[in-house]
Amino acid sequence: MAILFKNIKELIQVRKEPIAFVAGSDMKELPTIKNAYLVVENGKIADYGYMADCPTTPVKETIDASEKMILPTWCDSHTHIVYAGNREGEFVDRIHGLSYEEIANKGGGILNSARTLQKTSEESLYEQSKVRLEEIMQLGTGAVEIKSGYGLTVDSELKMLRIIKRLKDTYDLPIKASFLGAHALPSEYKGNPSAYLDLIVGEMLPKIAEAQLAEYIDIFCETGYFSVADTEVILEAGKRYGLIPKIHVNQFTAIGGVQAGVKHHALSVDHLEVMREEDIEALKNTNTMPVALPSCSYFLSIPYTPARKMIDAGLPLALASDYNPGSTPSGNMNFVVSTACIKMKMTPEEAINAATINGAYAMGLAQKVGSITVGKQANLILTKSVNSIGFIPYAFGSNHIESVYIKGKAVKQA
Template identity: 60%
Template structure:
């Protein structure tokens, strides 16, 4: 039996006996913790914890965390982490004044990534994605959702999903896979979009279901991408094959995507930078997780989602990175926490709840990850010596993480 004791912890953060519901509304400002604490890990799971006056005898493996905080590892519920290459030339184009939409209209954006991915083998994609997974793991991420969507053809989308499946089976991080074939309309189908939608529904989905390649289905419901009606058809088809809906909505415009998401019982609705009053009302009326992506707003220079209003509406706000080569070339959750506090005016407690408990819920991992709870996976962050959790978002650009434990093992 492998055992690890972390003792003399300055503060053990996000301690919950159970997580049967996401954290919502005013409760998001509450972050239950134990000062001067210990935590015992056995066989990759959280065995027990408490204050130092109840500390058990030392096992063979002990970490002295004097002056340090211990938190559950981050749960990043929205990424596009499998991609062929970076798009720094578009970054320079935006500096010169081009918008995301203008770059996409000229053949850049998602279509650019699709062209680059078509030439890469599964082995090459696995190797580069492994490097990114290792990078985010050492920044404290313990679970991540990865989407397809840079294939945009039957063969290339299936290739992406097989890569993600390989990563799920071989990387220590907990990974959820999302099929996002409806990420853009391929150039060759601009005049016949129905044919590409038919391929998604009739050719891709049956194979995805047969091979068990995805947990979720997603659609980019946005002006110049997929209409609400098309989005609903694709999500409904995915549900028939056992894939639960997620949805990209309201990044640039409000066209009814939120309504499609809630009508299709989406696990989460993601982006939400542009919201009408009706959007907010419709979202508040349903049991759906709003996921906001502040590093995308930062990189593109677009508005930030109204996170404070979503919390005020008693919703369980979630934060994620949107790690991708075009609009968010970073999987750095600590930087996301800083942006959420600085630009969205979240309290540090609210931001941490949004990337731990609520991030786990957005991937249906709430019974495995996201909190310091007995029986959950021992995916843990040990910080450097710091004063409080406030230092994590406060010290933007600094790496305050000392050690990361995944499945009970130091990484």
């Protein structure tokens, strides 16, 4: 039996026909219906429209949404929520003046998280990760991509990906897995990166593909991590096993990673804090979604992705959290949307498009989530009483969410 939401002050991100993503000036358009109803049946959006046309057929439950808005849940296309322990010690080191790079050069950073994860049992890692997944669901995330990349050995990378699989099998929200074996060079391979690339290509990838543990292949293409040539090797290898590229590029330096991503038909290129004209040019008229991670810029005090320049050049943009223990210990997409407006000068409409339909596209889920469209999964945010759409990112410190629904079922609040 159906659930009826009635008297919805504004139903946000209504798309009658499914769309893949929005780009350029279209990102300013966020279609809505004021004074609306919405019907959910069998976990899917079954019907919606103006209250004047609200159906009178009996339903299992009616929810009065007077003064409240409904929008699709956030689509977080870039996270690292499977990790062990935390890195608050490095946070304090940075307060005392060390840079992210200096900490990494001392064996901290990603290698620090890898050492902890390698020592952590699969059960404990699952328990730690599921807490973060449940936390982000309560914060309104209804679809998420999760990366490996804190294992950096065959066994530990597989351990991470098995946990992502277990989360997929346990929870109702869509989850996508990316294999990020090339996240950092393990210290035992120092001076011999090609031996580590051989391990990824020769041992990790075949095992991951055989067990069907990942949809995407990722790499940290960055000065001091992996080169553009390494990136091409890894993306080629991943593609041989059917994995689609989704890569980390241009976080600290621009070295041609965007072009490599486009050349290999990456579904997304993520970070993009440092963008040259030629990087923006390279993304035009492609199917590659640029993804900005403003919480990372905030936490590390590094530049924000030049969203205005990119959108004004006609590009699409997605927003994601980058939830991880080092550069972004937060998976709060509400903060991401607010920060995109406050620091990147995106309008509320652009930011909501970027965090819903464009995020869904960046993880291959645009047909399933990211808009209010009949037949899509009923993953919904019911707000508290709010004045307007703009009020949501404007009042950035407040919790505007009354309830989150995944496949039409309310997510238990902590």
